[in-house]
Amino acid sequence: MDISVSQIIFGILAVMIVAFSVMTVTTRRVLRSATYLLFVLLATAGIYLMLDYHFLAAVQVTVYAGGILVLFIFSIFLTSHAGDKLEKIPVKKTLAGITAAVLGIGVCLYVVLKNGIKITEAVSGGEIDMKHIGITLMGTEKYQYLLPFEAISILLLACIIGGIMIARKR
């Protein structure tokens, strides 16, 4: 059996995502948790690249890895001392979390693997043209997205105002 390059890359990305997302929620240092989250987000950008969504991978890296992670790391530095460990999670809570997660994974994987649409060959549309993305984002026709775009911009404005109002000194 021969293994293609894309299968190897997918394997690496999948192992990275699974391992680092489990480590994100199990490590007891907050800063490490944020760092593992960074690796998860970068591997996700890799998956977007594999699926030929290059623009989305760029957005993922700039907004998530560049913006949100920096926010997280700044707030971790502001709210905890270096070397601080989180307190131990009580056994009851761990058990509740593990039960919920295992049950959920069981149900979801059963549904996906049993009823999953057996598509192994994606009808590759190739990379989406940037011009097409721009026109679709700015158009008002059917299957064009000006209204959600404007809703998001209002939301961002509300967030800017809300963030300033919440965080300012009184």
Place this chain on the structure above:
Amino acid sequence: MDIPMELYLVVSTIMFFAGVYGFISRRNTLTILISLELILNAVDINFVVFNRFLYPEQMEGFFFTLFAIAVSAAETAVAIAIIINIYRNIQNIDIKNLNKMKN
């Protein structure tokens, strides 16, 4: 593109429920927020995979992933503003201390 669709879904499912585990078991508000990011990111992967494999000629999943990333960025910014405000008031960001916010 010789990877079955189910494998992508398995990866995103594991990521989602790692986030659920963290969301339930963590005490620190920042780590809860990090778990929330994992959940949102898993959903984004699902959107993109469904779009690419099932409806490759349309762009719904692509754009809704784009909007979901924007929404999660906004949500994180406001949540971190709230967390820092809480820290300024009670010097602690554990959720069990948050009932002091009442008065």
